Amino acid sequence: MAWLLLFAILLITTETALVSRFPALLRNFRYQSLCLALLTLLAAEREASPELYVIAGLLFGLKVLLIPHLFDVLIKRIGASEQVGLFLNTQVSLLLAGALGLLAWAFAGALIAAPAYLTQATLGIACYITLTGILLMVTRVKALAQVIGLLLTENGVFLAATIIPGGMPFFVEIALFFDILVSVMIFGLFIYRINAIFTHIDVSKLAGLKG
């Protein structure tokens, strides 16, 4: 079951390199978070840990329901074009993502000893998500893409944390969730303000602001 979910995450992550519209990107993030929540639920069942149930619940509530909903509202409110804006076209993005995937796999292989295939795959995919998230931030023009890229990166870090024996301390996890929520709210506000002032959310045009 864990393998299946990991594979799903891998597919979804790869697909983020291909999408060029915000609703699709948001849907990708939502599905990826859903898979993560299910993975956490599995772990909670395996270890019979009430804390992990809470975390899985929070993950579901925040990253699958609340945050995507907030962004939906924001996109509607701004009324901007749904296009993400591509610096690199989808084909090249896909190739780059593939290269990053190979790198992530080699990186995980260098860190984890041979027989622990599941751990290696988890770490590899976690790195892959992180790198792809940043790739998304670099190669997409509009500010919303940067925020979603950051959230994807955070998902990757979360996945990497699950392979630590015993996981991260409960309070750290909770604090992280609240950080994410707060940052999403601030980002949302900023994007809204940027749009209001400059009538666009094209980050590449912000370079003119430097002192």
Place this chain on the structure above:
Amino acid sequence: MNLLININSLVVLDPFALFFLTVILLISFPALVYSLGYLQPKYSGAKLLTTQLTTVAFILSMALLVIVGNALVFLIVWELMTLLSYLLILTDSESDAAVNAASLYIIMTHCGTAFLTAAIFLIYRHSGSFDLPAMAAACQTMSPLLRNTLFFFFLIGFGTKAGVVPLHLWLPYAHPQAPSHISSLMSGVMIKTALYGLIRFVFLVLGISSLWWGITVLTLGIISALIGIIYALMDKQLKRLLAYSSVENIGLILLGIGLAMILTRLNLPGLAALALTAALYHLLNHAVFKGLLFLCAGSVQKGTGTLNLEKLGGLIKTMPWTAGFFLVGAMGISALPPLNGFVSEWLLLQALFTGGQSVPGLPALYLALAAAAIALTGGLTAACFVKAFGITFLALPRSQEAAEAREAPRTMIFGMAFLAAAVVCLGLLGPTVFNVLATVAGSICRAAPPPAAFLSSDLTICFVLALGSGLAIGHFSNGQKVRVGRTWACGYYETGSRNEYTATAFSKPFRIAFSFFLLPFRKTEKVKDSFYHVKSFVYETYTTKIFKEYLYDAGLGLVLRGARFFKRAQAGSIHLYLSYILATLVLLALLVRAF
């Protein structure tokens, strides 16, 4: 449990520390009395109170510095002293010049402190304790390379504070900007605490293990003395002139310290003690007369509102007390017998000659050269202070401000009188002071104190003779008749201040003599009415500050060019910054194979 600060060894009151404590208190007392009158109308209320409290705290920090026996506490007090003096330079915080000078000062001394911190913690790694005796013991077992490094760190660290050439850059900026009693304290005492540190840490902690250490210090001393006095001779701002003269005197003291280091290394502790006595004597003297001269300069500034020599003149008539005290200080610093400067420079020369006779071969030649350098410095100092005194106080006023000068209030006169008396006493009581200092130097060099034979002639007799003959000549020559007549002015109708020597003109022969170093250049400009009639002629002369232009500005230029190069990476594009992060992550992921 290894305590960082051991209460039992926190305070060290050996003769050396007591000597410095005396010097600090000797200069601080008149400076504080002087400040009562000096600060009065310019500042009032809270500003006056904070300035005075900071001054007292500054004095206390210096006093504390010389009696702590723990290197960590030493560092803390050292920084405290630096910060307090920084605040004091900033007393006149509305002037940009003061802010710039203070910034330069704090940056340079912080760099110096970085070296000191490094040196002290390097020793701590070996000794495991900050107590000076434990550190001294640990230093004996170190590798020569480490000891050489430590020596350099101490030299740079303390040299920056002392104003050793080429680390003297802050001195001529900071000293003129501070209020005069603060300049007096900084120049008289604070820069000496650096020499205290140098002697304390190099002689007593590190131990002198190589001959070239002493030669380095001696050479730096010669360079500082000569360059300091040449710059002083060129300057036309009174307090900056005095600041450069401080560089020169620090050089002379370092020369004595370097000589003591050489002689210690050559197993001549008795002579080393003599050299160190001379250095300490000169240190005391310089504290006294430089303190006095700065106080007098402050009095001139207060009375006329300017320190530019070209605008002064004739002050001896309006400010007789200040003029008299300045003359005493100037005579002292020019090493005229029977005043104090003479005694210490005499001792320094004695130490050099006796040392030169006792060491073989090349070092002897080098010591002879050092003696020649002292002689040259002495001559230039006399010229410099003839200029400083003559242009400031004699002849006719060169400006309205100078003509309307007023004598300083009583508190300020007391401060100057106290130090002037000290200049005379330290000269006349030479043998007594020598014996005390010989004990101090003997305790540092672990030798019997040098005998007073080096100072056999009694200067009191000399003084009485000089005074007596002076009075006699005065009595017999112009006792009866005084003729008043017009000065002949080469055919011009009247003599005015435009006929006088200017400070720049006075120093011109020296500017030409040392042109290989000063690199003087001039600008001339004719302002014409028509082709045939030149309305006025502008002539300006400058000297090149080679250390600033070729050392500091060059270094700064390098840093700025480097910064401009790296600034290209900061294009202002968020995508670019994000791609830096991605590139870093990819690089790290690739590097995981390598480690």
